[in-house]
Amino acid sequence: xxxxxxxxxxxxxxxxxxxxxxxxxxxxxxxxxxxxxxxxxxxxxxxxxxxxxxxxxxxxxxxxxxxxxxxxxxxxxxxxxxxxxxxxxxxxxxxxxxxxxxxxxxxxxxxxxxxxxxxxxxxxxxxxxxxxxxxxxxxxxxxxxxxxxxxxxxxxxxxxxxxxxxxxxxxxxxxxxxxxxxxxxxxxxxxxxxxxxxxxxxxxxxxxxxxxxxxxxxxxxxxxxxxxxxxxxxxxxxxxxxxxxxxxxxxxxxxxxxxxxxxxxxxxxxxxxxxxxxxxxxxxxxxxxxxxxxxxxxxxxxxxxxxxxxxxxxxxxxxxxxxxxxxxxxxxxxxxxxxxxxxxxxxxxxxxxxxxxxxxxxxxxxxxxxxxxxxxxxxxxxxxxxxxxxxxxxxxxxxxxxxxxxxxxxxxxxxxxxxxxxxxxxxxxxxxxxxxxxxxxxxxxxxxxxxxxxxxxxxxxxxxxxxxxxxxxxxxxxxxxxxxxxxxxxxxxxxxxxxxxxxxxxxxxxxxxxxxxxxxxxxxxxxxxxxxxxxxxxxxxxxxxxxxxxxxxxxxxxxxxxxxxxxxxxxxxxxxxxxxxxxxxxxxxxxxxxxxxxxxxxxxxxxxxxxxxxxxxxxxxxxxxxxxxxxxxxxxxxxxxxxxxxxxxxxxxxxxxxxxxxxxxxxxxxxxxxxxxxxxxxxxxxxxxxxxxxxxxxxxxxxxxxxxxxxx
Amino acid sequence: xxxxxxxxxxxxxxxxxxxxxxxxxxxxxxxxxxxxxxxxxxxxxxxxxxxxxxxxxxxxxxxxxxxxxxxxxxxxxxxxx
Amino acid sequence: xxxxxxxxxxxxxxxxxxxxxxxxxxxxxxxxxxxxxxxxxxxxxxxxxxxxxxxxxxxxxxxxxxxxxxxxxxxxxxxxxxxxxxxxxxxxxxxxxxxxxxxxxxxxxxxxxxxxxxxxxxxxxxxxxxxx
Numbered sequence: 001x002x003x004x005x006x007x008x009x010x011x012x013x014x015x016x017x018x019x020x021x022x023x024x025x026x027x028x029x030x031x032x033x034x035x036x037x038x039x040x041x042x043x044x045x046x047x048x049x050x051x052x053x054x055x056x057x058x059x060x061x062x063x064x065x066x067x068x069x070x071x072x073x074x075x076x077x078x079x080x081x082x083x084x085x086x087x088x089x090x091x092x093x094x095x096x097x098x099x100x101x102x103x104x105x106x107x108x109x110x111x112x113x114x115x116x117x118x119x120x121x122x123x124x125x126x127x128x129x130x131x132x133x134x135x136x137x138x139x140x141x142x143x144x145x146x147x148x149x150x151x152x153x154x155x156x157x158x159x160x161x162x163x164x165x166x167x168x169x170x171x172x173x174x175x176x177x178x179x180x181x182x183x184x185x186x187x188x189x190x191x192x193x194x195x196x197x198x199x200x201x202x203x204x205x206x207x208x209x210x211x212x213x214x215x216x217x218x219x220x221x222x223x224x225x226x227x228x229x230x231x232x233x234x235x236x237x238x239x240x241x242x243x244x245x246x247x248x249x250x251x252x253x254x255x256x257x258x259x260x261x262x263x264x265x266x267x268x269x270x271x272x273x274x275x276x277x278x279x280x281x282x283x284x285x286x287x288x289x290x291x292x293x294x295x296x297x298x299x300x301x302x303x304x305x306x307x308x309x310x311x312x313x314x315x316x317x318x319x320x321x322x323x324x325x326x327x328x329x330x331x332x333x334x335x336x337x338x339x340x341x342x343x344x345x346x347x348x349x350x351x352x353x354x355x356x357x358x359x360x361x362x363x364x365x366x367x368x369x370x371x372x373x374x375x376x377x378x379x380x381x382x383x384x385x386x387x388x389x390x391x392x393x394x395x396x397x398x399x400x401x402x403x404x405x406x407x408x409x410x411x412x413x414x415x416x417x418x419x420x421x422x423x424x425x426x427x428x429x430x431x432x433x434x435x436x437x438x439x440x441x442x443x444x445x446x447x448x449x450x451x452x453x454x455x456x457x458x459x460x461x462x463x464x465x466x467x468x469x470x471x472x473x474x475x476x477x478x479x480x481x482x483x484x485x486x487x488x489x490x491x492x493x494x495x496x497x498x499x500x501x502x503x504x505x506x507x508x509x510x511x512x513x514x515x516x517x518x519x520x521x522x523x524x525x526x527x528x529x530x531x532x533x534x535x536x537x538x539x540x541x542x543x544x545x546x547x548x549x550x551x552x553x554x555x556x557x558x559x560x561x562x563x564x565x566x567x568x569x570x571x572x573x574x575x576x577x578x579x580x581x582x583x584x585x586x587x588x589x590x591x592x593x594x595x596x597x598x599x600x601x602x603x604x605x606x607x608x609x610x611x612x613x614x615x616x617x618x619x620x621x622x623x624x625x626x627x628x629x630x631x632x633x634x635x636x637x638x639x640x641x642x643x644x645x646x647x648x649x650x651x652x653x654x655x656x657x658x659x660x661x662x663x664x665x666x667x668x669x670x671x672x673x674x675x676x677x678x679x680x681x682x683x684x685x686x687x688x689x690x691x692x693x694x695x696x697x698x699x700x701x702x703x704x705x706x707x708x709x710x711x712x
Numbered sequence: 713x714x715x716x717x718x719x720x721x722x723x724x725x726x727x728x729x730x731x732x733x734x735x736x737x738x739x740x741x742x743x744x745x746x747x748x749x750x751x752x753x754x755x756x757x758x759x760x761x762x763x764x765x766x767x768x769x770x771x772x773x774x775x776x777x778x779x780x781x782x783x784x785x786x787x788x789x790x791x792x793x
Numbered sequence: 794x795x796x797x798x799x800x801x802x803x804x805x806x807x808x809x810x811x812x813x814x815x816x817x818x819x820x821x822x823x824x825x826x827x828x829x830x831x832x833x834x835x836x837x838x839x840x841x842x843x844x845x846x847x848x849x850x851x852x853x854x855x856x857x858x859x860x861x862x863x864x865x866x867x868x869x870x871x872x873x874x875x876x877x878x879x880x881x882x883x884x885x886x887x888x889x890x891x892x893x894x895x896x897x898x899x900x901x902x903x904x905x906x907x908x909x910x911x912x913x914x915x916x917x918x919x920x921x922x923x924x925x
Contacts, residue, residue, distance in 0.1 A: 093874065095873055095874065134714045134715075135727075136726075244787075245786075346892070349892070351915065352912055353911050355911075357914070405853065407810075407849050407851045472733065476766070476776055482849075484811065484849060484851055486810045486834070486851045486853060487774065488853060488857070491808075491910075492857075550803055550857075721831060723888075725888045729888055771894040774830075
């Protein structure tokens with residue numbers, strides 16, 4: 001409850017008594033929130049808004065005065081500063097409710113409707129106010145404790161009628177009140193001076209800042225205040241907001257009433273200061289319907305969302321066409337709302353963590369977000385991590401890979417359709433690096449296919465961060481086949497053991513059988529059941545250990561312990577990215593673009609046109625006949641590496657492409673890059689310029705071109 | 713903010729749980745099979761009315777469902793007979 | 794204050810993908826909590842293995858789920874504060890809770906909310922923001 005006290009309005013201390021709304025106290029002190037204009041108590045007139053405790057456009061007629069409030073005058077056409085802070089940093093609480101039907105409005109029509117259909121009423125004297133009706137439908141209410149979101153099948157709008165606000169010269173003066181407000185003010189002991197009540201639209205109000213006289217017809221009345229009682233208009237903004245939704249209006253809000261006489265002059269839209277003359281100008285320029293007139297004149301697009309102008313726009317159009325056009329569509333929100341209020345119940349995207357997250361943090365790793373996962377970027381020294389891979393052994397967390405189990409009589413046929421390779425030649429215990437293309441022959445993703453056992457069962461991995469897109473893609477394209485997919489991305493952990501001493505390390509933890517390149521086998525490693533896959537992304541001998549993710553930390557620890565004297569250290573994503581770049585391996589999404597065919601990527605060796613039908617085949621055959629216009633190539637230079645995204649210039653200074661990956665190779669003693677480069681007359685340039693450095697085109701891979709090291 | 717999409721397996725769920733996978737339709741004026749194949753990716757008829765759509769329930773069953781929607785009102789409708 | 798475990802616990806589970814008719818007809822270990830994730834997929838809590846209901850079924854002992862056990866009061870409070878869909882009156886339901894894909898199993902005296910292990914940490918943080 002509010003007692004007596006003071007708030008400040010700009011620099012002025014304004015006293016208030018118990019029960020005062022801000023507006024009442026301001027008027028008692030002889031102040032007007034916006035300087036002038038007709039005031040109501042419905043929260044619809046734009047003339048009572050002010051900034052209250054840092055929140056813009058607050059209706060002072062709806063807000064109880066409290067001690068120490070900071071109120072600042074705000075021109076109704078002003079745009080307030082946007083907050084510079086994250087609206088979710090201090091979240092507004094939300095309460096979700098579910099009903100079949102709700103009624104908005106607690107008046108006679110609302111109570112009647114609620115009783116007859118047995119529906120609850122919202123916004124009925126509980127201090128809440130309806131901010132808007134959103135698709136769903138969902139009725140958003142601002143209450144003391146936060147936002148209330150009521151999810152319903154149907155909404156009944158029973159918001160009654162509003163007093164008509166006058167449009168004529170002088171309608172921006174102070175001292176103009178609706179009857180209901182005048183009553184409230186008089187009850188609160190506010191002295192209005194000499195009042196005149198008018199019951200038909202006036203010719204004009206006269207005065208300097210405050211009204212001194214009103215002219216109605218031929219008569220002129222001197223006064224200190226005018227009680228404007230010139231009729232009502234449906235309060236239908238929420239009903240119009242529900243256009244296309246299951247929203248019905250009842251009672252006054254639903255009535256189709258004759259619009260007021262069309263004014264000849266004056267400001268029709270106080271929010272945007274649009275005059276009747278400007279409306280006529282817009283009309284003459286051809287904006288001759290409600291929605292067009294609104295957009296051209298801006299009338300109805302301000303703070304009050306048409307509370308003043310909508311009946312007059314109707315009369316303006318009716319005067320010219322002879323027919324009553326419906327009011328313009330309303331959009332949420334109907335009342336001012338802060339970004340935090342609108343963000344209530346919303347969250348930032350959750351970023352997944354592998355089961356090794358705490359282990360990485362304990363090891364001092366710098367964690368960062370990549371493809372929807374937290375990943376260790378670097379532990380302490382990226383060069384040392386690279387050196388461990390190249391000269392000893394290192395382990396990396398690749399549990400973020402997208403992973404699927406595929407089974408069923410049509411499993412092979414399903415994969416055959418999804419990738420441009422002959423899946424039937426991937427025998428039991430074998431695996432293959434594959435591309436996934438879209439219908440246009442562009443690379444969507446890359447990954448590994450492993451056949452399990454003798455039958456129609458496979459394990460598939462795809463790029464980290466690509467799992468959800470891949471899942472949507474494969475389910476969509478194989479729905480007609482007898483195939484089962486299980487997404488095990490978050491259930492299977494994966495650790496990459498890589499380096500010339502990788503085999504030696506694995507032998508110490510119980511895996512000493514020979515495993516050729518691209519073979520896989522199930523085995524217990526340090527007592528953890530694993531699928532061991534021999535492959536290589538770093539260019540060194542590598543084994544991927546797939547295992548139940550709950551046991552990742554145990555396996556990680558065993559590997560570090562067993563290899564301490566071998567110099568085993570973990571490597572982060574920074575090191576991995578540099579090492580694979582030395583090998584010229586692409587990262588789909590970083591080095592590939594939206595229009596990357598295998599040929600443009602230099603990966604056409606991965607497309608087997610003899611492997612039957614696959615997605616993208618038709619496009620590949622067609623675009624394969626066109627001249628090659630650009631290609632992802634290797635570049636090397638002697639200067640420091642450019643930033644990723646740097647422009648590649650031809651030697652004559654024309655644009656040639658851009659860099660997608662770049663790093664200083666400690667192993668090779670020069671900068672290595674992957675870059676898109678355009679062909680000229682069918683030829684790729686031998687030299688280009690990147691950030692002022694001359695870069696030479698180099699054959700890929702930069703490191704160990706014979707692939708001797710990965711084969712071990 | 714809160715449009716709801718009916719999942720035949722999970723029930724009505726907020727649109728934020730879903731990925732919209734519109735089924736693109738190529739304008740009938742394009743008759744060349746090669747052009748149709750490419751324009752499946754680029755050309756949409758942008759139907760004003762009943763449209764068949766694919767929706768993936770990412771935060772629920774993680775399956776595609778086919779739904780009909782009236783693009784004028786966002787109402788879920790029965791497949792046209 | 795109601796008594797509940799607000800910390801998630803790794804749950805023993807088996808996930809099975811099989812043709813829907815086979816899942817419809819299948820019987821699971823008596824103490825399993827059955828969550829039908831999709832017509833062709835079921836998540837069984839509190840079991841370590843299950844029999845394949847058809848020859849091509851995928852039966853996967855799954856350590857990738859974390860369970861939050863809540864009292865009915867707290868469960869209802871969680872839904873009111875963080876879900877835009879109503880909880881099932883009994884049994885299984887799934888959808889986003891606090892922006893995270895969650896599975897819920899409602900019993901008379903106890904609600905189980907299960908999320909992927911990789912998102913459990915974020916989920917736990919968000920629970921704290923909703924439950925008072």
